Amino acid sequence: xxxxxxxxxxxxxxxxxxVPQIEVGKGRGREGVEVVRVVVGKEVPHPNTAEHHIAxxxxxxxxxxxxxxxxxxxxxxxxAGYTNPNARFQVPVAEFKAFCALAYCNVHGLWENCVxxx
Numbered sequence: 001x002x003x004x005x006x007x008x009x010x011x012x013x014x015x016x017x018x019v020p021q022i023e024v025g026k027g028r029g030r031e032g033v034e035v036v037r038v039v040v041g042k043e044v045p046h047p048n049t050a051e052h053h054i055a056x057x058x059x060x061x062x063x064x065x066x067x068x069x070x071x072x073x074x075x076x077x078x079x080a081g082y083t084n085p086n087a088r089f090q091v092p093v094a095e096f097k098a099f100c101a102l103a104y105c106n107v108h109g110l111w112e113n114c115v116x117x118x
Contacts, residue, residue: 007102007112017041018111020057020085020101024093034093038076038101040085046105054078054085057103061096070100080106093117 010019023037038057040046046054056077063069076087085103100114 006110008109009112012111015044016105016108017044017046018054018103018105018108020103020111020113022059022099022101022113022115024099024115024117032092032094033090036073036089036091036093036099038085038087038089038103040103040111046085048081048084050080052107053080053105055080055104055106057085057087057101059087059089059091060100060102061091062098062100064095064097071096073099 013019021039021042025034038059040054056075058075059073061071061073063071073091074089078085098114098116103111
């Protein structure tokens, strides 16, 4: 088994939404930095109970200048039943050609999504 075999995406989505949505440039950070937002369950909220919740999201960036260099940009951990899976990261967006996010559901496993920048 490879790690990639554990990842699920849009094609595996059911009634509960697990795929992390990535929004780039929705708000301004400090100079030269933009906000990248990662949300799970934007249109259809994911359950948020101790028994079934999104435990964390992680954001990665693929650098423009160094071929295929992946940078870990951060992780947000959510308290079951208390916090919704919605995280904002302040990132120098111009340095990246793509962003990828992972989200972990304690019942349905690990989910991924990527967006390429123009």
